[in-house]
Structures are given as structure tokens and as C-alpha cells.
Amino acid sequence: MRYINIENIELPKDWEERARKICFFDDFDTLSQEERKERIKTIKGLIEKNSNLWSELKPILAKLSYQKCWYCEMTNLGSNNDVDHFRPKKRIIELKEGHDGYWWLAFEWRNYRFSCEHCNRRRNVETEDGSISSGGKWDNFPILDEDNRAFLPSDSLEKEHPLLLDPINPLDVELLWFDDEGKAVPRISVPDQSSIEYRRACVSIELYHLNHPLRIPERKKIYNRIKRLVLRGNRHYKNLVLNWANSDAQENLKDTVIDLKDLIADDAELSATAKAYIFGFRGKDSVD
Ligand SMILES: [Zn+2]
Structure with a gap:
């Protein structure tokens, strides 16, 4: 919502x-x-x-x-x-x-x-x-x-x-x-x-039947997608920390952030769910 x-x-x-x-x-x-x-x-x-x-x-x-x-x-x-x-x-x-x-x-x-x-x-x-x-x-x-x-x-x-x-x-x-x-x-x-x-x-x-059986898997998909993006983003960030001039790492990190932002855009389905998941990953060193 x-x-x-x-x-x-x-x-x-x-x-x-x-x-x-x-x-x-x-x-x-x-x-x-x-x-x-x-x-x-x-x-x-x-x-x-x-x-x-x-x-x-x-x-x-x-x-x-x-x-x-x-x-x-x-x-x-x-x-x-x-x-x-x-x-x-x-x-x-x-x-x-x-x-x-x-x-x-x-x-x-x-x-x-x-x-x-x-x-x-x-x-x-x-x-x-x-x-x-x-x-x-x-x-x-x-x-x-x-x-x-x-x-x-x-x-x-x-x-x-x-x-x-x-x-x-x-x-x-x-x-x-x-x-x-x-x-x-x-x-x-x-x-x-x-x-x-x-x-x-x-x-x-x-x-509102928010846990309707059709909805739970849709949210789970978003969770998995965000988890993958966060893992990828962390990897690019670590490469950048090793070398701030690494332009590939810069570009990759930028693309990952854009992908995450797309998930919480005004017009994205379940954007509030995506926001909650991204919030949950904040500050975590690992996303196991
Ligand atoms: Zn509805």
C-alpha cells in the first residue's frame, strides 16, 4: 500500500x-x-x-x-x-x-x-x-x-x-x-x-486479503530479485573500494542502483514491498 x-x-x-x-x-x-x-x-x-x-x-x-x-x-x-x-x-x-x-x-x-x-x-x-x-x-x-x-x-x-x-x-x-x-x-x-x-x-x-495465495509468490519474486541485486551491488562496491578509478565497477554499481530504483518507482507494482525489502538489507554485511 x-x-x-x-x-x-x-x-x-x-x-x-x-x-x-x-x-x-x-x-x-x-x-x-x-x-x-x-x-x-x-x-x-x-x-x-x-x-x-x-x-x-x-x-x-x-x-x-x-x-x-x-x-x-x-x-x-x-x-x-x-x-x-x-x-x-x-x-x-x-x-x-x-x-x-x-x-x-x-x-x-x-x-x-x-x-x-x-x-x-x-x-x-x-x-x-x-x-x-x-x-x-x-x-x-x-x-x-x-x-x-x-x-x-x-x-x-x-x-x-x-x-x-x-x-x-x-x-x-x-x-x-x-x-x-x-x-x-x-x-x-x-x-x-x-x-x-x-x-x-x-x-x-x-x-483486503493481502495474503491471497496469488500475491505471496509475487512478493517472494521481488524479494529474491532484490537479494540478487544487493549481492551484485555489494560486489561492485567492494571492487570500487579497492580501486576508485575502476570505471567498470562504477558503471556496474550505477546500473544495479538503477535496477533497485526501478523497483520502488511510483509506477512499479508492489513498490512498497520492494521498499521494505531494500530497507531490510540496509547495513547488512551479508545477505545470506
Ligand atoms: Zn487489490
Whole structure:
């Protein structure tokens, strides 16, 4: 997961105006309980009929991440990508009853995250050893303290502390790390339930299905590639230390550094994973 700066987005000119017309709730606080129920029902019907509005933004959102899913950082060629509503629009799985979902954010573009179907849609996948790996965010939206859950447009979202890591939050993306076998793990390696950061990383790894059986080997490939490059780079560096005028060694070292930089470039798949692996090799004398 990498930080996505959504402030750079370029929306179609009249998009927000069209969205506001469909999902009107400025007078919601003045409505009676019955009227509120009716309004929510109407808006939910409009949500069903107007999904084209957020689909229209899909290429614009994808452009912000060079077509990579904002959660897993893979392009997942051949699979469908979604515009995920970070706060689910129609229901909350954690609260089977009593919550209508964040319907008032259905047409709020800041609630959209570009996501692959592996991260967004719930599914069970059989692994090589025959066990079942489950994941997919779906309509899950766990928060730290249910007492602070927003139910209405007038409720504060600031008070909610989502457990899911959010790619548009630069602090959140730092909470994920990757082990040498290609698995996503919490960056804070303390299995302490009282650590919120640890818990948030665990919840996100599970719900975004970051350890989907297809992903682990891809990360492992990157690990192996970086290990080879670091070994090669160390060799060239040692040759340079012996003779700083050795132009072959200079060129070779430069090429190796360029190869490493390519792996952490903005448009590289799994660049955050590559960054973590390179970080792990820093200062090590050997890479056995
Ligand atoms: Zn994904």
C-alpha cells in the first residue's frame, strides 16, 4: 500500500453538481423519523440506479496510482477493478441491524478507493496445502469504538477510528510490512492486542486479503530479485573500494542502483514491498 494523494484529482467539471442533485439530504435534520426512513429508502434506490456516476471516476482514480489497486498495489491484469466505497454505502457487516450504511457518502468522491476485486469482494480461495484463505473487504467497516460510529450525515466522521488502513492517509500506509517469504505482516512486530497499530494492520491484511495465495509468490519474486541485486551491488562496491578509478565497477554499481530504483518507482507494482525489502538489507554485511 502506498500513499495516494487524492487532492490532485481532476474531476469532470459538473460531476459534483450531478452527484449533489441525486443524493439530496441537506434538510435531513428537519425531517421526522418516518420521513427520514422514507428519504433513506429513496436515496438507496437512487444509489442502485446511479452506480455509473462513481464508475465514471474509475479511470481518474486509477490514474492516481498508475492503474495499481490502492490496497494491494497490484495491477491485476485481466481482473475487474472496482470503485470501492471506503465507508460502505448500504450496510455495515459488523452491525447486522440498525445501520443503513454510509448512504450519504455514496456520491462523495473522497470516499472512493480504486480497488481490485481480490481486495474488495469477499471470497474463499483454496491454497496449495488445501486450506482455505478468506478475504475481501466487501461491506465490512470495523472501527475501534462502536460508541463513536456515525449513523447520520450530521454525525462526526472524525470521531470514528477505522481499523482498516486507508491508502489516502500517509501514516496508515507505514503500518504494513512484508516478511522474506512474501507475506504481508504488521510493521510493529509485537503481538500485543493492546497495540492499535498492530491490530489495524492485522485487520487490514485479512480484510483486503493481502495474503491471497496469488500475491505471496509475487512478493517472494521481488524479494529474491532484490537479494540478487544487493549481492551484485555489494560486489561492485567492494571492487570500487579497492580501486576508485575502476570505471567498470562504477558503471556496474550505477546500473544495479538503477535496477533497485526501478523497483520502488511510483509506477512499479508492489513498490512498497520492494521498499521494505531494500530497507531490510540496509547495513547488512551479508545477505545470506
Ligand atoms: Zn487489490
